[in-house]
Amino acid sequence: MTIKKIITSTALMACLSLSATAASAEEIAVKITPDMAKAEVMHNGKEVAIMRNQDTKNTVNPAFAKTSRKCPPFCIKPFELGNGVETLGELEVIDYATKMSNGDDSIILVDNRTPDWVKRGTIPGAVNIPFTKMSRAKGADALTIAETLETLGAKETSSGWDFSNAKTAVFFCNGMWCGQSPAGIAGLLAEGYPGDKIKWYRGGMQSWEILGLTTVK
Amino acid sequence: MFNKQITRAVSTLFAAAAMTAMTGCATTAPSDEEIAVKITPEMAAATVLHKGEEVTLMRNQDQSNEINPAFQYTSRKCPPFCIKPIKLHEGVETVAELEMIDALERIAAGDKTVMVVDNRTPEWHARGSIPGSVNIPFTKISRKKGADDLTIAESLEKFGAKETANGWDFSNAKTLYLFCNGMWCGQSPAGIAGLLAEGYPAGKIKYYRGGMQDWEVLGLTTFKP
Numbered sequence: 001m002t003i004k005k006i007i008t009s010t011a012l013m014a015c016l017s018l019s020a021t022a023a024s025a026e027e028i029a030v031k032i033t034p035d036m037a038k039a040e041v042m043h044n045g046k047e048v049a050i051m052r053n054q055d056t057k058n059t060v061n062p063a064f065a066k067t068s069r070k071c072p073p074f075c076i077k078p079f080e081l082g083n084g085v086e087t088l089g090e091l092e093v094i095d096y097a098t099k100m101s102n103g104d105d106s107i108i109l110v111d112n113r114t115p116d117w118v119k120r121g122t123i124p125g126a127v128n129i130p131f132t133k134m135s136r137a138k139g140a141d142a143l144t145i146a147e148t149l150e151t152l153g154a155k156e157t158s159s160g161w162d163f164s165n166a167k168t169a170v171f172f173c174n175g176m177w178c179g180q181s182p183a184g185i186a187g188l189l190a191e192g193y194p195g196d197k198i199k200w201y202r203g204g205m206q207s208w209e210i211l212g213l214t215t216v217k
Numbered sequence: 218m219f220n221k222q223i224t225r226a227v228s229t230l231f232a233a234a235a236m237t238a239m240t241g242c243a244t245t246a247p248s249d250e251e252i253a254v255k256i257t258p259e260m261a262a263a264t265v266l267h268k269g270e271e272v273t274l275m276r277n278q279d280q281s282n283e284i285n286p287a288f289q290y291t292s293r294k295c296p297p298f299c300i301k302p303i304k305l306h307e308g309v310e311t312v313a314e315l316e317m318i319d320a321l322e323r324i325a326a327g328d329k330t331v332m333v334v335d336n337r338t339p340e341w342h343a344r345g346s347i348p349g350s351v352n353i354p355f356t357k358i359s360r361k362k363g364a365d366d367l368t369i370a371e372s373l374e375k376f377g378a379k380e381t382a383n384g385w386d387f388s389n390a391k392t393l394y395l396f397c398n399g400m401w402c403g404q405s406p407a408g409i410a411g412l413l414a415e416g417y418p419a420g421k422i423k424y425y426r427g428g429m430q431d432w433e434v435l436g437l438t439t440f441k442p
Contacts, residue, residue, distance in 0.1 A: 033295070033300060034296045056293065056294060060284065065284050067277050068254045069254070070253050070280065071253075071257070077315075078316065079312050079315070089426065091303070092302070176435070177435065203400070207431075210434065211300060
């Protein structure tokens, strides 16, 4: 049903021909799903079309071709992080990014990596909150944590943090071998952020890049 | 709960690997200290059974190694190579590498209630697969993809289901971990849909969505038949 919504909104946007740069659906041989050629999202106030690289000979960004980074620290993560945190794939991330771009401000897509990583390319629609700003265990002080929680829609009250209007936050980092978003999520949970408002895109940039999906710098 | 199960399994794996190293049974596996690219901080390698032989499952140790060229492509045509959702059906759990390794280790320890199934066609399977997996192509578990009664019956029997006068009895059916080429592959999703259509319990079906794509990008051990 969520995919249908994306299709509908994509179709609508195509009709309005909002995107000058994106190829028409008929020209797109490498779609996202059979029914979705692209998805329009907002990135820093500008419209960006998420689609797949259309060169069928294209190979993965060399930064994501390596199989054997040292573990530790680059260890394989389980499918689920626990505490009610749902794991997402690309279609679910695109669905959240589309809803957010259509004005649903109860959703936020967060690149949890340090800024030097983000500069090399991120998912359109994502804002950067490094994991170091979400986790006391990773060095965040009370002020930094408060800033982060406010960005995520939590409210400080006399009796602690109120998460009733906290956003549904989708976090990612470099992928299934990356510990940054798991550490950030653990930090948020420690602050009392509800697990069911936290989503984890485990595949992260590794899967995004291997599928040739649009990145922004 | 699942995490606890993993932790337990992981420590079992570690103990098994250490024991194997001590008894000198594993001739190919380096000792844990030599392994810089582990699977998890606590697990350097796992011993799994492939066609009755012990195989050490670990990650490629060459830190400059790049992904198997067969899995370096970003842009296979969609359709047919479209991105799959994270969840295929209600009740069918999606799993990843650690859960697959846990299943393989259980099989190696003699657990007959679990089976890891490479759902790809034999020519794909021949290019390399997960040690401990058996190849049952999706075409043999889905009527929609051409399987006839006899083929379906053969597959279900391999999975531990029993044919009775009132249809199939799945009470002793194995928990299946199915995979194909990864998140852009439709073979195991088609196979899983076929199994569900036969009444196979969703709770006994696990989907390794990352499949060979993620297995290869993590430099995990593969075998060629």
